[in-house]
Amino acid sequence: MKFERSSGILLHPSSLPGPFGIGDIGPRAHLWLEFLSQAGCGLWQVLPLGPTGYGDSPYQCFSAFAGNPYLISPEALVLDGLLDEKSLDTRPLFPEDKVDFGEVITWKLGLLDQAFHTFSESATPELNKELNTFQSEQAYWLEDFALFMAIKEYQGGGSWSDWPTPLRLRETQALQSARDKLSVPIRKQIFRQFLFFRQWKALHNQARNLGIQIIGDIPIFVSHDSADVWSHTDLFYIDADGKPTVVAGVPPDYFSPTGQLWGNPLYNWETHARSGYSWWLDRFKAVLQTVDIVRLDHFRGFAGYWEVPASNPTAEIGRWVRGPGKSFLKAVHDGLGELPIIAEDLGLITPDVLEMRDDFNLPGMKIFQFAFSSDAKDPFLPHNYPKGCVVYTGTHDNDTVIGWFDTAPEKERDFCLRYLDSDGKDLPWDMVRAVWGSVAVFSLAPMQDLLHLGTEARMNFPGRPSGNWIWRMSDGVLTDELCQKLKEINHLFGRHKPDNNKL
Numbered sequence: 453m454k455f456e457r458s459s460g461i462l463l464h465p466s467s468l469p470g471p472f473g474i475g476d477i478g479p480r481a482h483l484w485l486e487f488l489s490q491a492g493c494g495l496w497q498v499l500p501l502g503p504t505g506y507g508d509s510p511y512q513c514f515s516a517f518a519g520n521p522y523l524i525s526p527e528a529l530v531l532d533g534l535l536d537e538k539s540l541d542t543r544p545l546f547p548e549d550k551v552d553f554g555e556v557i558t559w560k561l562g563l564l565d566q567a568f569h570t571f572s573e574s575a576t577p578e579l580n581k582e583l584n585t586f587q588s589e590q591a592y593w594l595e596d597f598a599l600f601m602a603i604k605e606y607q608g609g610g611s612w613s614d615w616p617t618p619l620r621l622r623e624t625q626a627l628q629s630a631r632d633k634l635s636v637p638i639r640k641q642i643f644r645q646f647l648f649f650r651q652w653k654a655l656h657n658q659a660r661n662l663g664i665q666i667i668g669d670i671p672i673f674v675s676h677d678s679a680d681v682w683s684h685t686d687l688f689y690i691d692a693d694g695k696p697t698v699v700a701g702v703p704p705d706y707f708s709p710t711g712q713l714w715g716n717p718l719y720n721w722e723t724h725a726r727s728g729y730s731w732w733l734d735r736f737k738a739v740l741q742t743v744d745i746v747r748l749d750h751f752r753g754f755a756g757y758w759e760v761p762a763s764n765p766t767a768e769i770g771r772w773v774r775g776p777g778k779s780f781l782k783a784v785h786d787g788l789g790e791l792p793i794i795a796e797d798l799g800l801i802t803p804d805v806l807e808m809r810d811d812f813n814l815p816g817m818k819i820f821q822f823a824f825s826s827d828a829k830d831p832f833l834p835h836n837y838p839k840g841c842v843v844y845t846g847t848h849d850n851d852t853v854i855g856w857f858d859t860a861p862e863k864e865r866d867f868c869l870r871y872l873d874s875d876g877k878d879l880p881w882d883m884v885r886a887v888w889g890s891v892a893v894f895s896l897a898p899m900q901d902l903l904h905l906g907t908e909a910r911m912n913f914p915g916r917p918s919g920n921w922i923w924r925m926s927d928g929v930l931t932d933e934l935c936q937k938l939k940e941i942n943h944l945f946g947r948h949k950p951d952n953n954k955l
Contacts, residue, residue, distance in 0.1 A: 474522055688717040
């Protein structure tokens, strides 16, 4: 896939400002796109958009295909006539700078239930037709997901592996009985997905009209407690009780001395191969209906992955297992054509990973914060970048530039300041300038770096089970001054969108 030189910002929709406790995909998201366009940025990168479960992590979702109902805009529902404007006044006093998921989930789902009631009582023929079309087009994943979520709610929210045996094993009679008993909750789940994808489509269309490409994210693994695993146990290493026998993680590394125990069930790649990787083809097609470019998470896991016995308390003890490798990417290429993929090729990278990436001409990733622990030959330094790479000051898994610098070893701090010829007073923007000026085809920065924020604004601490994914941007920070600063740097380094090339 040929990418054009461009730049952008990493910001998940949940981090957008607004009065409803969590950023959403309504009016504020549309204003965000206008800001990006005016600043000359051609890229907006998000995290996975699925329905979050354990730990509120977008990398642990109830489905690899569904959308997150917490991101649905209440204001857009008012405009659709599905909510009364007064219902928005019932919101709690949410904090402005972070997401209180407990409060948000309770209030937001209550609103969505109100909207469902209104729709059920008085939906227009046009809206009914839209929902029916959506349901028909997405049936290949939507039916199992809606049934899964309805049963999950009826069973008190616990993991599907703890459900009664007939439901856990998906016995035909038990599933039919659940469909009959839970027909209204099932329709409610379908309705929520309809709302999410309807609002997201409007946002995505605006991005396209403005010449902005959205970079999405495909986590390599899926959550055990998901509709995907429950409805396709043969694709994973799952025992007769519905429990994973081996799980995903990474060995001890830069982020954690005990490794990272992700806990996701591992794929039975032989079964996937026999089906021509059909589940993966469906997954790619679904994601590319919602975004333009895909960051393929933990790319090295397709060459080889760290397998940990499910009973282990940490990821320290495990083994490397060969992944599907180039046969997987070939099947994807043959089935869907050349794909706009960014390979997240970080971590312990072996020659087979690089060969797999390069054989399919996929851009890899560079993280500028990683560049200062060695010397001038370090591959994360801008003067060593290949043209076909995507560079970040940091990602959602890193500290902010300010936070990183405050805790970095003195040797790294000194190297960083000397390399940038910086006094450190505006270090995030000094780093932005360096990566924007590099030959990398895409350059991106988390919004926190552009706002000069510290560790308090960090999005994720790998290995920490809770307290992540909560940062939100404050109202009023998208100033004309910031817009012009971005526009100038995009212009100077040839990363401006074609319609934003005049200052």
